[in-house]
Amino acid sequence: MSEARASEVDEVRAGRRQLTLAVLLCLAGAGLAVFAATRTWVVELTVRPEPLPALREPRTGSELLPWLSALAVVGLAGTGAVLATRGMGRRLLGGLLLLIGLSVTAGGGYGAAGLVHGDVDPQWPGLCVLGGLLAAAGGAITMVRGRNWPAMGARYERRTAGTPVVAERSPVEGDHRVAARRTVEAWDALDRGEDPTAG
Secondary structure, eight states: OOHHHHHHHHHHHHHHHHHHHHHHHHHHHHHHHHHHHTSEEEEEEEOOSTTSOOEEEEEEHHHHSHHHHHHHHHHHHHHHHHHHOOHHHHHHHHHHHHHHHHHHHHHHHHHHTTOSSSEEOTHHHHHHHHHHHHHHHHHHHHHHHGGGSOOTTGGGSOOOTTOOOOOOOBTTTBOOHHHHHHHHHHHHHHHTTOOTTOO
8 A cells, every 4th residue: 555545544544533533522412411401400499378388399401591402402413414514514513513512511500600590409500511511522623623524425425427436445445446337337227227237
């Protein structure tokens, strides 16, 4: 294998590792934030005249801050979109995920600081802060590095007429351009209603 080819392979592998890391960070962070936002953050007590006991009303993070869980769900959806996008679109998506993660972090910090009404259980807002930071880190990596990462399904996209066949080569399998061209030609013949085995 030539030095240039080896460098190209190393670059592709590094891109895949970075993509995997970013997706896992976003997925873990957004998932953690969704889970924490649906837990009971505070129990509000309403004092009533004696001998009636005080009313206890549990409130989740989503009830206290309705936008928090919504943003976390958008973060989950954006994580899947990271795999499907490419180039500048992926970098813009990374910036959006960074903003979502920071917003979730701010919401969790707001709850953890006791700025909502009642006696707050700090563990769930704290987990929202952690989830937001993880998602923000994944978004930041995507925004900075995502432009050159491999795109999902690029090898399966339909070619338009006149587009040359470019076969992907594996450093282990070697050069299969001829076999790939024959395979594509056979499928094109089937698309036209012809029998590629005839003749």
